[in-house]
Amino acid sequence: MVDRRGSGNDGVPVPPWRKSRKPAQLRRQLSQELIVSTGLRVLDAEGLDALSMRRVAQELDTGPASLYAHVAGKDELLELIYDRVLGEIELPERDPSRWKEQLHGYATEVHRVLRAHADVARAALATIPSGENSLRAGEFVFGLLIEAGMPPREASLAMDRLSLYVVGDAYEGSLHYARMRAAGLDQRTYFEAFVGQINDYYRTLPSHRFPHLRDYADDLIADDGEARFHYGLALLLDGIEARMPKARAD
Amino acid sequence: MVDRRGSGNDGVPVPPWRKSRKPAQLRRQLSQELIVSTGLRVLDAEGLDALSMRRVAQELDTGPASLYAHVAGKDELLELIYDRVLGEIELPERDPSRWKEQLHGYATEVHRVLRAHADVARAALATIPSGENSLRAGEFVFGLLIEAGMPPREASLAMDRLSLYVVGDAYEGSLHYARMRAAGLDQRTYFEAFVGQINDYYRTLPSHRFPHLRDYADDLIADDGEARFHYGLALLLDGIEARMPKARAD
DNA sequence: TTGTAGTAACGAACGGCGTTCGTGTCAAGT
DNA sequence: ACTTGACACGAACGCCGTTCGTTACTACAA
Secondary structure, three states, X not given: OOOOOOOOOOOOOOOHHHHHHOOOOOOOOOOHHHHHHHHHHHHHXXXXXXXXXXXHHHHOOOOHHHHHHOOOOHHHHHHHHHHHHHOOOOOXXXXXXXXXXXXXXXXXXXXXXXXXXXXXHHHHOOOOOOOHHHHHHHHHHHHHXXXXXXXXXXXXXXXXXXXXXXXXXXXXXXXXXXXXXXXXXXXXXXXXXXXXXXXXXXHOOOXXXXXXXXXXXXXXXXXXXXXXXXXXXXXXXXXXXXXXXXXXXX | OOOOOOOOOOOOOXXXXXXXXXXXXXXXXXXXXXXXXXXXXXXHHHOHHHOOHHHHHHHOOOOHHHHHHOOOOHHHHHHHHHHHHHOOOOOOOOOHHHHHHHHHHHHHHHHHHHHHOOOOHHHHOOOOOOOHHHHHHHHHHHHHHHHXXXXXXXXXXXXXXXXXXXXXXXXXXXXXXXXXXXXXXXXXXXXXXXXXXXXXXXXXXXXXXOHHHHHOHHHHOOOOHHHHHHHHHHHHHHHHHHHOOOOOOO
């Protein structure tokens, strides 16, 4: 079913001049599926800055215009990639009695997945969940809070803030990652150079104006991204817990 | 007019990673000062997407190449604009006994200023404070936490998370603002269209898979950006308070 | 079998972008 | 008056997202 040229097998042979007129090429069969997964591949391999319509098209041996039949534009492509990445998270069975533990696990998992895929987080900000996997995640968090006894309106606030925090932190991380990549350094070298510079710089601050920043420079750079993320997450979850109606033992 | 740059060398030392120097005079009228304020003007008037080196140069009746004598590149320009915007915040006298109230006021103030200047928030993420005003703000928050009795290492975590939250929220807001602008709508129309669409969409979700999102769609969209910001801020501050060593009355 | 309508693929181009290079220009130092 | 060298700047490089108009193919009607 691939013989696109001579349908009549017993007919005349294909005239050579027709063949040479156009270099016989079979059309590629593009699809949204293919475009999204190619985009994700580029994103993982080279970062968001390298993800362009042209780059994806090139990867598929075609021109950028060909993509627009399957994808509305770069923004939509990013959203599709984001939802696909969210598909990688695994959600446990909801257990409202362990809501805090489960939310902690969920946030950590989303954070992990976002970090694993370079800077897909940028696509997540200001995007209301509308894809299959985003909705699944939303239902998980929201349902958990409600079943744990939180009033719906407050539960939606809590969900919103929690996801802003996770995505925001991942995004910030991805910005650092992009700089690291741009400088051509590996993670360790970049981190040390970066942190070292900050430390040195803060130590040169005039101590009459910035005594605390200066004197505690070491503490300012003591914790890495992972520790910072978990500290902030704990702050938020504790805050939510303090607002959660107490469970009655009856 | 507060001169934050020239005259008094009481200012902060130049961070070593800044590549641009040239403390020089200008032949015609170009200067870093002028470039930064022109950039801010463009940013306010037309948004971050419209802020390009070319656009700023055009505003100054010159070519883009002329800017590079005073500014290392677009990134540095953004950082300089960001620091200038931070100069608009007013800080009270520190009073550790009212640390929570003062932090709340500070965060609200920064948020307000960031929102007032369209999307300068994007420049703030992943930028370690190195400008005059960023440092002033950092010293305020950090000093407040330390004077209130928090251990330095934890205080730096808290400061970091707090500023990530404020900037992250402002950034998300600016993304919405950019879309609104792109769609050519005013704030009210955009908001209603946006919110209405979400509500409608969530109501069409299959209730056996997304019961909570579907049934409480109204609650999901009930609060606006301001309310969401303050809810999250309260969560963080409560979390910090729970970790603050109790003041001893002795 | 032939004709035809629809659509995916795509080459080319438009109007942007950040940045660099080489050259012009002119104020200040000698 | 001459030299110097920092600044200004036109031009260009190599990207970008997106659109236009044309081809090449498929599916289906006659």
